[in-house]
Amino acid sequence: MRSEFALAVCQVGMERALKAEVARLRPDLHPGFQRPGLVTFKATTGTFGPDEAPPAVFARMWAASAGPCLTTDAVLATARDVGATRLFLAPRDLAAPDEAPPAALAAAEADAERWRAELAGSVRAGPPRDGETVLDVFTAVDEPPVVGWHVHGPWRHQAPGGTFDVVVPADIPSRAWRKVVEGLRWSRAPLQAGDLVLELGAAPGGGTRAFVEAGCRVVAVDPMPLDPAVVALPGVQVVARRAGDLKLGAIPADVRWLASDAGIPPRDVLRLIERLRPALPNLRGMLLTLKLNDDGVIRHLPSTLEQLRKLGAREVHARQLPANRRDVFVYARMK
Ligand SMILES: C[S@@+](CC[C@H](N)C(=O)[O-])C[C@H]1O[C@@H](n2cnc3c(N)ncnc32)[C@H](O)[C@@H]1O
Numbered sequence: 001m002r003s004e005f006a007l008a009v010c011q012v013g014m015e016r017a018l019k020a021e022v023a024r025l026r027p028d029l030h031p032g033f034q035r036p037g038l039v040t041f042k043a044t045t046g047t048f049g050p051d052e053a054p055p056a057v058f059a060r061m062w063a064a065s066a067g068p069c070l071t072t073d074a075v076l077a078t079a080r081d082v083g084a085t086r087l088f089l090a091p092r093d094l095a096a097p098d099e100a101p102p103a104a105l106a107a108a109e110a111d112a113e114r115w116r117a118e119l120a121g122s123v124r125a126g127p128p129r130d131g132e133t134v135l136d137v138f139t140a141v142d143e144p145p146v147v148g149w150h151v152h153g154p155w156r157h158q159a160p161g162g163t164f165d166v167v168v169p170a171d172i173p174s175r176a177w178r179k180v181v182e183g184l185r186w187s188r189a190p191l192q193a194g195d196l197v198l199e200l201g202a203a204p205g206g207g208t209r210a211f212v213e214a215g216c217r218v219v220a221v222d223p224m225p226l227d228p229a230v231v232a233l234p235g236v237q238v239v240a241r242r243a244g245d246l247k248l249g250a251i252p253a254d255v256r257w258l259a260s261d262a263g264i265p266p267r268d269v270l271r272l273i274e275r276l277r278p279a280l281p282n283l284r285g286m287l288l289t290l291k292l293n294d295d296g297v298i299r300h301l302p303s304t305l306e307q308l309r310k311l312g313a314r315e316v317h318a319r320q321l322p323a324n325r326r327d328v329f330v331y332a333r334m335k
Helices: 015-025 072-082 102-120 176-187 206-213 266-279 295-299 301-310
Strands: 005-009 029-035 038-043 061-068 086-091 133-140 143-151 196-200 217-221 236-239 255-260 285-291 315-319 327-333
Touching (some): 005 143, 015 029, 061 072, 072 133, 086 102, 102 133, 176 206, 176 285, 176 327, 196 206, 196 266, 206 217, 206 255, 255 266, 266 285, 285 301, 301 315, 301 327
Parallel strands (some): 086 133, 196 255, 217 236, 255 285
Antiparallel strands (some): 005 038, 005 061, 133 143, 285 327, 315 327
């Protein structure tokens, strides 16, 4: 079944950026009802299918929308009407990442748990099979849940709300660990055991640790010091300088992946990539956390991604993942 409406989930505060992107990508979708971190769109020239997911950087997930459902019966009726056999239920985000007060988070999770219990007998939770229709339910304390549905597949969101089921270790040196873990899961970048990663802006080392845990060796470039526990990991070599000061002749020829989380604007990351590219003959891909320093950077994202194509990327995918704050994750496949 199709719908007159689509719904997309984004980071709280990025609704305007999402709507601007959708206006460019899908001018037939006009913004409608919205809540923080959740925007619906009316399909003005046709309908929106549960198999559609426009490639918007700021949309964590898409679904055909049934809008707010006032009662449990209304949610279950929607599940029946659309043939949903799986449940993805998540509390709607309350604030930008890490900004919601813990008490509000606990109340939102308790409310979501109550809805899960009410729906569990009728729609199963758990990972869907490809092709299965999933009911996407977003709960919020004292508000009716907003409901949608999508047809599951390898490139769709894999967990409720477009989040990732990641358990963050207590001893990671930085939030960048989670950004890389989510980025690798989302992109499905084919990292292989022993692959060498050249990582720009590596300190204090959360990203380096995530790459090592993914089986890679890492050349970690940063003028700032890395956490000693990360430096001691097997396969980590530290180069304590700015990326612009790297000598091309000193870069190992077997670098397979170029990663960057350097605290510099995307245009400077592009310049670095252009300079380093001739010294990276075996590059398979780039895994970049690009900083959204200001609205201009957001407006220029399409041309930034286009420039990555001009630098030799065959495919470029970008997404603001749940772990991202004022940044986005980019996967550029070279070979
Ligand atoms: C957000 S932090 C990186 C976090 C890191 N990826 C991690 O996993 O912990 C940004 C880093 O970029 C570094 N940086 C800024 N400009 C750089 C440059 N031109 N070359 C290399 N590193 C740079 C800073 O020193 C800082 O450590």
